[in-house]
Amino acid sequence: MSHFYFALTNSEVEALLKQELNWFYPQLKPSYSRPGFLTLKAETAINFNPWMARLSGICLGKKSVEDLIKLPKAWLWKRQEDFNPPESLSELNQKSLFKIGEKVSLIMMVGENEFWLGEYVLKRTHFQTPGELSSILEKKAPSRAYYKLAEAFEAFDLPMDYEEKVLELGSAPGGASLFLLEQEMKVIGVDPADMDPTILKHRNFKHLKKPFETITSSNFQEDIDWIVSDVNLPPSVVIKEVDRLLEFLEPKGLVLTLKLNQDRYLRMLKPIAESFRKKGFLQVEIKYLPSHRQEIALIAIR
Numbered sequence: 001m002s003h004f005y006f007a008l009t010n011s012e013v014e015a016l017l018k019q020e021l022n023w024f025y026p027q028l029k030p031s032y033s034r035p036g037f038l039t040l041k042a043e044t045a046i047n048f049n050p051w052m053a054r055l056s057g058i059c060l061g062k063k064s065v066e067d068l069i070k071l072p073k074a075w076l077w078k079r080q081e082d083f084n085p086p087e088s089l090s091e092l093n094q095k096s097l098f099k100i101g102e103k104v105s106l107i108m109m110v111g112e113n114e115f116w117l118g119e120y121v122l123k124r125t126h127f128q129t130p131g132e133l134s135s136i137l138e139k140k141a142p143s144r145a146y147y148k149l150a151e152a153f154e155a156f157d158l159p160m161d162y163e164e165k166v167l168e169l170g171s172a173p174g175g176a177s178l179f180l181l182e183q184e185m186k187v188i189g190v191d192p193a194d195m196d197p198t199i200l201k202h203r204n205f206k207h208l209k210k211p212f213e214t215i216t217s218s219n220f221q222e223d224i225d226w227i228v229s230d231v232n233l234p235p236s237v238v239i240k241e242v243d244r245l246l247e248f249l250e251p252k253g254l255v256l257t258l259k260l261n262q263d264r265y266l267r268m269l270k271p272i273a274e275s276f277r278k279k280g281f282l283q284v285e286i287k288y289l290p291s292h293r294q295e296i297a298l299i300a301i302r
C-alpha cells in the first residue's frame with residue numbers, strides 16, 4: 001500500500017527542502033507538487049518531519065468541496081493570498097479549534113478549484129494557524145528579525161523574563177533587539193554594523209560595535225541569561241564562537257538563527273544539536289519558522 005505525505009514550504013527554501021528529502025528521506029518519491037506545496041509517496045509508512053518544511057503531515061489526497069464541508073472541523077490554508085475559497089470552507093477556520101496532541105485536518109487550497117486534504121498532530125511547537133503561517137501581527141520594526149524572534153518566542157514558549165540580560169550576536173539594525181526590549185529585557189548587541197537610532201538610544205540597549213570574534217570576558221560586568229544570534233556567517237563559524245563564549249558565560253538558553261545558504265550545512269544540524277545536549281542543554285529543538293528564508297532556528301535551554 002502506498003503512503004502519501006505533504007510538505008508546505010517557503011519559496012526561498014524549496015530547493016533546500018528537496019535536497020533534504022533526497023538525503024534524509026530516500027524512500028520518498030516526489031508526487032504532485034505546486035510551488036510551496038509538495039506531495040510525496042512511500043511504499044511503507046515513515047516518520048515524516050523534514051526540517052525545511054514549514055509544515056508537514058499525511059496527505060489524504062485531492063478532495064471535492066462537497067466532501068470537505070462534511071468535516072466536523074478543519075483549517076483551510078490557501079497557497080496564494082488572492083485565492084477565493086467557497087464560504088462554506090473559509091468559515092471552518094473560525095469554527096475549528098484544535099488542542100495540542102489532537103489531529104488537525106488541513107484543507108490545502110492549491111488552486112482556484114483544487115483542494116487537498118492533509119492531517120498532522122498539533123504539537124506544542126506548532127502555531128495555532130492554518131498552514132503554519134505567522135501569528136505575529138505586522139508592525140514597524142527595523143528588520144524582519146523582529147518576526148523571527150517573536151515567532152521563536154511563541155513556538156518554543158521561551159522562558160525569557162523581564163530584566164534578564166541578552167547577548168545578541170549580529171544585532172544590526174535591530175529588529176530582534178526591539179522584540180527583546182519590548183519584553184523589558186536588557187540587551188548587549190554585538191555587530192560591527194550600525195544599529196537603528198531608536199534602538200541605540202534605548203536605555204536598556206548597549207552596542208558593542210565590533211565582530212563577535214573579538215568579544216572577551218572583560219566585556220561583561222554581569223551574568224548573561226541568553227545568547228541570541230542571527231549572524232550571517234556559516235553555522236560552523238557561529239557555533240565555534242558560541243562555544244568559545246560558553247567557556248566564560250553561562251546563559252540559561254541559546255536562540256540561534258543558523259543560515260543555510262549552502263546545502264551541505266543541512267548535514268551540520270544534527271551534530272550541532274547533539275553537541276549542545278552534551279554540554280548540558282536539556283531542551284534542544286530545531287524549527288523552520290514562518291518568517292524564515294534560507295535559515296532555521298535552533299534553541300537550547302538548560
Ligand SMILES: C[S@@+](CC[C@H](N)C(=O)[O-])C[C@H]1O[C@@H](n2cnc3c(N)ncnc32)[C@H](O)[C@@H]1O
Nearest residue numbers: 143145170172173174175176211212230231232
Ligand atoms: C541578518 S543580519 C542581523 C539582523 C539583526 N539580528 C536584526 O535584528 O536586525 C546579520 C548581521 O550579522 C552581522 N555580522 C556579520 N558578521 C559578524 C561578526 N563577525 N560579528 C558580529 N556580527 C556580524 C552583520 O553585520 C549583520 O548585521
